[in-house]
Amino acid sequence: MAQPLVKKDDDRDDEADYSPFLGIEKGAVLQEARVFNDPQLDARRCSQVITKLLYLLNQGETFTKVEATEVFFAVTKLFQSKDTGLRRMVYLMIKELSPSADEVIIVTSSLMKDMNSKTDMYRANAIRVLCRITDGTLLTQIERYLKQAIVDKNPVVASAALVSGIHLLQTNPEIVKRWSNEVQEAMQSRAALVQFHALALLHQIRQNDRLAVSKLVTSLTRGSVRSPLAQCLLIRYTSQVIRESSTNSQTGERPFFDYLESCLRHKAEMVIFEAARAITELSGVTSRELTPAITVLQLFLSSSKPVLRFAAVRTLNKVAMTHPLAVTNCNIDMESLISDQNRSIATLAITTLLKTGNESSVDRLMKQITNFMADIADEFKIVVVDAIRSLCLKFPLKYRSLMNFLSNILREEGGFEYKKAIVDSIVTLIRDIPDAKESGLFHLCEFIEDCEFTYLSSQILHFLGNEGPKTSDPSKYIRYIYNRVILENATVRASAVSTLAKFGAMVDSLKPRIFVLLRRCLFDTDDEVRDRATLYLKVLGGEVTVGETETDANDFLFGSFDVPLVNLETSLRNYEASEEPFDINSVPKEIKSQPLAEKKAPGKKPTTGLGAPSNGPVSAVDAYERLLSSIPEFAGFGALFKSSAPVELTEAETEYAVNVVKHIYDGHVVFQYNCTNTIPEQLLENVTVFVDASEAEEFAEVASKPLRSLPYDTPGQTFVAFEKPEGGPATGKFSNILKFIVKEVDTSTGEAEDEGVEDEYQLEDLEIVPGDYMRKVPVANFKNAWESMGPENEQVDEYALGVRESLAEAVSAVINILGMQPCEGTEVVPSNSRSHTCLLSGVYIGNVKVLARLSFGISGPKEVAMKLVVRSEDPDVTARIHQIVIES
């Protein structure tokens, strides 16, 4: 590791590359270090030698234990010299050597003498060195001096003691905590940095005491903290306090917000930015709170300093993920940043624009992205890919250029994570945009022709098997798939065989050819590949019957695995080899923990396309459907039309947490109550929800399914089903009471008592609203869809919406009431516009397609008017949509 410091090529042009350390060698320098032992010290010479030693260490040279000890002892001799410059180098050298405990003793007395010297520089540095190398026992001896130093009038000495205190707190907290009074006094110092260091130490001393931190913040935000660094620190502590207190006071103003806002007017940019960032990161920040922060960040975007531009665009980028509307104001400034010399700034600007931009700017943006995709790091590329996927889902019309872009970058160099992000995006687009299917599949086929990642290849093959046979010309995929059988490793070959079988099962015309290909696989070197080929040949040839009919054979090939893997694993572990074969039907299908899909609000932007099928909104419905159809009471309700996002029925941090998912069927609704017991000392049994539907006259309870037991921290579900008139638009309010039997649990043994007590718990009310009968379904091309729907069932009306906060607020309110999917990004209202047109699409219960065009206008006193044009396949539904707007 130790490299000779002479760089051979340095010799060529000696003038430019002259170095005072040319030809330096460790051995020689160690020899030179003998001058430290001279009775007549030459300070100048000694300084030079130390510099050389430091240079060696800095270049990565290491000293052996013996060498280090020798140097250390030699250096300690230099305390005799009165030369301040030399002394300073000695301090550095000691810190660099980090001596062992028995060596420390040698310098302790010298350092303690310096700590009490009249020279401030000696004092400051001796403190830093001593605290660096000391252990706990020595600390008690010097504690008195350190306390004095903290309140020393020289800021350098005070800072040295305070910073040392911050470090020592990690190892000797009980000692440092005793310095609280002195540190508090240092807070009042006039020196900026002392204030900063004192605040940092004071907070660390009190960090485990919430109340003390809160008091500290309260007193300091009123006073004047002078140093910008200390101000930044205070902002961080303040947002920490806000974070911890916000759960308690749900109503009213956010505490300390005024302070954060006032920091936006500070004179130091550092503080302004820290405050702006803190505001954007507040949990549940409102657009009103965001506005002043966004305004200062916008100013930073056009700064001449790259660091400022970067900081601003990075923060805005994060805001755009949660509040895209708030950032649209900055779009013009952001677009000029795309050509920024600094690539990091350009990337962040692009991805922010992708999140907030509108349809017309897509093509231009794509062109600009392509240019610099090559010279940014993978982690940035993944960010860009994710942004493009969400963009494509927002503007399905633009899929062609976006899909092209994805396929182009798929061909370039890149690591696994990056490639996976691209493939996932393409898969998501194929699923959500029917028009994109054929080209997307084709790009994936191209990709697996030269894919170095087994995982991706087999995932794509699986996906191809499901989607490929449904395309107009399935035969063109066969070549790509069979190539895998010839060229790839065993895992990919096995996947390819399964995929071939799926084509054979679905497409009759291809069957004979598939047979030929599968037979060739019978001679594969790998067991799994041969087994699969044999099995599929028999199944497809009808020699072995899986179930009774042909559909059963298809179920066997395509059927998703409806048994939870965890349950299967447990059952298989419990299974003991015997005469009786393992029966998969014996595996319980009840999902013990909450299904993954529920935790995520089913948004429009699935994060994963491949792999886990329980992700993403499409399959969230699948998961619910599977869950519900496994319950015999609900099996006769027909097809599930829609499942709502979970609605919380309890406040956060209550004893029992309950949320509800509304499942809408044609003639029924099912409420799925997801309950969590947060008390370790309790076991709940026979959990039901008593629903009072007196305010929902059209609903009649038909069935309920209690939850047998609800142990601590393991979510469980109970269901209640209602009958209602066919189709829409029955609405109503339901009040809920959770009923159960409580049993005490001994937390040490985990055993519950036998006797339980009946108890109940009031939950919040639940409503069925008109929007529940509408499913958000995007259309690829609104104009085409609108025209093909025709004006037969069109109804036009105008409504006054009264005084609204803003146009954007009115638009989003109407979208929420109707529960429809905004198309082509029209839910984004450009700021300051006086009118806006919004396009919505959806499917009403009974599978009736509905399209709506809303034109909004706002007058001076914020009076909003709306013209609503609805087209649908059924005149009754058209009228009903208008009815929804009239009633709300």
Next chain:
Amino acid sequence: MESCPSVKNVLLLDSEGKRVAVKYYTDDWPSHAAKLAFEKSVFTKTEKTNARTEEIVMFDGYIVVYKFIQDLHFFVTGGDNENELILATVLQGFFDAVDLLLRNNVDKRTALENLDLIFLCLDEIVDRGIVLETEASVIAEKVASHSLDGATSFSEQTISQALATAREHLARSLLK
């Protein structure tokens, strides 16, 4: 939760990416090889830019602010949650202090000839990750006063000269 602003390293490299002086304050790069690898990647990622003023780059979860002059490259690294402007202030302090100490002759050769000053400068700016001082004139004064009658002496006159340049700097930044 460590909420105190912290600096992970300060680097001074030459125009080929070789070390002039470096200081690491955290264990993010435990071995010498890891440190060199970081320096190499930070150098290659930034060498094409023309960082006359403070520039910034983010990679591998680090934020690096940097500035070049002649054949010297100055870097300050922080975590990806760090306030970029604080890091930039540290860089500015380091850069200007070196400028003062080397009496406006900031190049690799002068830096190597006064390497002791550079080491002391690094020592005065950050202490184990915590920002110690950011004001260039204060840093330079602290470093210089140590070598008053030392070998690489900074005579009384040069200090006032240095402070004059500091004032000039200040005036310039006010004029902007």
